[in-house]
Amino acid sequence: MNRFTKSLLGAAFAGAAMVGSFSIAHAEGTIKIAFIDPLSGPFASTGNQGLSHYKFAAEELVNSKGGVLDGQKFEIVAFDNKISAKESLIQLKVAIDQGIRFIAQGNSSGVANAITDAVKKHNRRNPDQQVIFLNYSAVDPALTNDKCNFWHFRFDANADIKMDALTDVMAANEDIKKVYLIGQDYSFGKAVAAAAVKFLKAKRPDVEIVGNELHPIGKVKDFTPYARKIIASGADAMITGNWGSDMVGLGKAVIEAGFDNPIYTYYAASDGITKTFGEAGEGKLKLVMEGQLNPPVSDRAAAYTAKFEKQYPDYDIGQPRIANVIEMLAKAINKAGTATDMAKVAYALEGMEHDSIWGTKVVMRASDHQAIQDVHILAHTAKDVTFDFDNSGYGLRAESTVKMASADSATTCKMKRP
Amino acid sequence: MSLFIVNILDGLVTGLLLFMLCSGLTLIFSMMGVLNFAHASFYMLGAYFGYQISTYVGFWPGLILAPIIVGFIGAAVERYGLRRVHKFGHVPELIFTFGLALLIEEVVQYFWGKSQMAFEAPGVLKFAAFSIAGNAFPAYKVFMIFIAMGVFLVLLYILTKTRIGMIIQAALSYPETVQNLGHNVPMIFMGVFGVGTAMAAIAGVIAGPVLGTFPGMAVLLGSIVFVTIVIGGLGSLWGALVASLLIGWLQTFAAAYNLRMADLLVAIGLTEPVDVAQSMLSDLWTLTLPQVGPILPYLLMIIVLVIRPNGLLGKRET
Known part of the structure; x- marks a missing residue:
């Protein structure tokens, strides 16, 4: 089935799906990760592709293996920022108000710059409600140089x-x-x-x-x-x-x-x-x-990619690092023994060495929170x-x-x- | 020198492509007195239909079918949309076509998504026709030149040598008289609108594989099309041709030569600041011709409007 006919079918089901999505109650006791990226507008396909990988990675790498701590599951909550920095800050506020403590964003360094500043300010003012910023794609070098802060972690290699x-x-x-x-x-x-x-x-x-x-x-x-x-x-x-x-x-x-x-x-x-x-x-x-x-580095990587392609045939693993974000976050939460004390989680993430599913070692460099990898x-x-x-x-x-x-x-x- | 010849040819391709859009628009304008803001959207529809048909039966049927389908859509828009709005004057007509442009863009995004389509030139034309000093000139572009020339000649022949053309020209100036003579003028209007949009669609089909088939393609070309017909003179077919070629070459040469503003400023006797980055006018000093290229057509439009308010070959008051 090609895209055109699929769109027609999609049109028919869209209405039903929209009604459905409101009735899904958020599971109790999950660790929520806010995904703030463009889900509409010209960059929607990039945003949706990232979102599908996040959902897949959370399910595949954490939830199906029993979750973190005493069995808590990851839940990805999507927020559409229309790739605007202003809109992102509003969505960030909404996410924090919903009690979400982990913020993932990647498309556009302009947005990332705005979020990292806002997160820094928020954490200083609300020491008992701090959040961590997981930057998985924005590559502006400034984010881990002049503008670096303790709550920002970059998983992509910068420009x-x-x-x-x-x-x-x-x-x-x-x-x-x-x-x-x-x-x-x-x-x-x-x-x-x-x-x-x-x-x-x-x-x-x-x-x-x-x-x-x-x-x-x-x-x-x-x-x-x-x-x-x-x-x-x-x-x-x-x-x-x-x-x-x-x-x-x-x-x-x-x-x-x-x-x-x-x-x-x-x-x-x-x-x-x-x-x-x-x-x-x-x-x-x-x-x-x-x-x-390609070539797949291991059977595990091959199985992971194949399963993703099967589940989301329209999307690709265009940003493999998302798997690292999820795995390293899970590790950090387990090591810190808490998903509520953000300073402890951030300290656990800092300097972490991780063997990635993509065959490389990933080191979250402590000096600037820049991931070093192949x-x-x-x-x-x-x-x-x-x-x-x-x-x-x-x-x-x-x-x-x-x-x-x-x-x-x-x-x-x-x-x-x- | 060899680069100059290549650029002349590239500019010719761009200019002729622009002409295929402008000829339809300028005809529609001279006939109905309405600027069709959605014209470039029909060009986009042509490209998408051409792509969709090409995935089933190949490029060539798409080149024939897509313009026909778009032509019928255009005719329907005139018959059931514009004609009704026409009663209320020009402003509602303008707003109608403007809304239509937005609608078509949204519809295209809805069905085909936001990313670029893999619209490919047909296999038989995928070779370099010739190459000048290492610069290949694709056979597909030669084909584009011939299609555009062909369209122009057919149009010129119909408008000036046939009975239908005479009636159309008469209906342009004296619609009531033509109607009194027993011709169905609204039908002629609908036909011209349909043919105009079909020509935009031909341009879309042949441009899709080269310039990319994506939802932004109408916006990218939309404004320049208006600039072209204003420069050429609203309603003038020859004017549209001259202006299209002029803009095609202007844009090609502007992008092809890295002339620096600094050289120009030095030539007129200014001295370049030692540290350009710190200079107050650093933006001006570091400007290059390719960077200002996109605004040159607009500049040309203003100059033409000042010197010849009717456009280069326009006859009527605008």
């Missing part, structure tokens, strides 16, 4: 760590002599470009940066002229932090114009992107990311892909791995502990 790992791999490739940087004209696009320039200069001074430009975000109708420039510059590789339709537009235009070299990206997978690239991206499109689905360069391909994305036959296969990327990177964080 600098990703660039560090990416440039490690690029530096080892002698074929790369000329690099073209292109990104969206806003803070994240600029941060990616700045990090690329910094690391390339340090690791491979002989590499020439033949282009470094920003294009208007979400306004470019046709990327062909940009593609022509990139080809004309003679670049051996390009790096972009683009996402959404800007990623697809740029990638397709560049490939169509005859670019035959690697395109290093941050976000060119899942949410329809993998399917749209299909054959054209084979051998060219690369992603820098934590978490490896970062992979993944290739968009149809060969040897056990778990594809978008049901397209194409998926991501690990090509190279940087072990415990940026483990000794410096941080400007001055953590104030309670």
Whole structure:
């Protein structure tokens, strides 16, 4: 059944489902995790994909194994923030008022910045009702540097760590002599470009940066002229932090114009992107990311992914780290022996070493609450892909791995502990 | 130089694509005196229908069927929507088409979701027709040029050489007289609206695989379409062609050359500050041509309106 007919069916059932959802009573004695991310609007598919993984991980990794402490279960409670920082703060307040003490959010660093400030303020004013912020995706380096605080934990590799790992791999490739940087004209696009320039200069001074430009975000109708420039510059590789339709537009235009070299990206997978690239991206499109689905690292990881795909055929494990969030939180609660004293849980999470289902060790660095883990360069391909994305036959296969990327990177964080 | 030629061709593709949208819009305007805000939405519908049909029977039937379906939807919108609203004047008509644009966007998101569709160019056209200095020119784009040219020539022929075209042109200026002569003018209006939206749909089907098929595609092109017909002169087919090509090349060349504002400012005798980042006008000094590219068509519109308020080739008062 394709998406179109499914939508028709969905339309018929939506009404019934909405009535139903209000009548489900919240189970007593559960540990609630508030999931605050976009569930409507242009980024809804990313938000819903994350939510489905959270629900699945909570059930599969914790609840089916008897829960935490004396059998308490995890419950994911969804809040739609429409990717607006203002709306997020309202939802955060609602969640706290409902007695929820764990806040998970990831899409958009702007939202994460707002939440981390609000959480810090709230915890200072309400010492007996503190909350912990589990940031699973927002990669702005500032969150674990200048803006770090004790209640914020980041499970994704931040933008600098990703660039560090990416440039490690690029530096080892002698074929790369000329690099073209292109990104969206806003803070994240600029941060990616700045990090690329910094690391390339340090690791491979002989590499020439033949282009470094920003294009208007979400306004470019046709990327062909940009593609022509990139080809004309003679670049051996390009790096972009683009996402959404800007990623697809740029990638397709560049490939169509005859670019035959690697395109290093941050976000060119899942949410329809993998399917749209299909054959054209084979051998060219690369992603820098934590978490490896292909080849599966273990039987356990394979079984976990297969079960998820079966339960949510429309979604992918696009953010594997969510499994780490759930497992590490469960561990921390067990170690602290409480799910109500947040300072104890936070101390248990701080510095935790965890063997991830994705085969890497994850260390929640105590100095800045940044997770240190293996970062992979993944290739968009149809060969040897056990778990594809978008049901397209194409998926991501690990090509190279940087072990415990940026483990000794410096941080400007001055953590104030309670 | 070789890059220049490639950009000329790319700009031609963009311009002709824009023309296919503008020709329908400008015809509808000259006939009914109403600006159809939903025009770009019909372009989007064309792309989505083309995609949906292509998943069942392939690209080519989609190229034929999708415009026909959209054309009928367009005709129905005119017959049962616009014609009723028309009684109440132009403002309700504008608001009606504006609402329609929002409605179509929501409907598209409802059925197809928010992410990009995997709309692919047909396999037979998936090769590089030729390449200039390493820059490949896809066969699909050559095909786009021919389709757009074909549409333009057919339209021109119908409007100027056939009896139907004569009646349409007469109905443009003297609808009452044409009606008195026994022609069904409301029917002609409906037909023109249907054909106009069908042309937008053709543009959608052929642009979908190249520019992406996603819910934002109508908004992305919507405003530029209006700018184009205003520059060309409302109601003028040739004006629409000239303006579309002009904007196609303007946008392509603006994005293709990294001219820096700093060079321009130095050329007119200013000295670049030592530390640009700290300078008060740092935004101005670091500006590049690709960054200002998207506003150039609007700038052009203002200049044209100041010099020739009727547009480049427009005859009537707007």
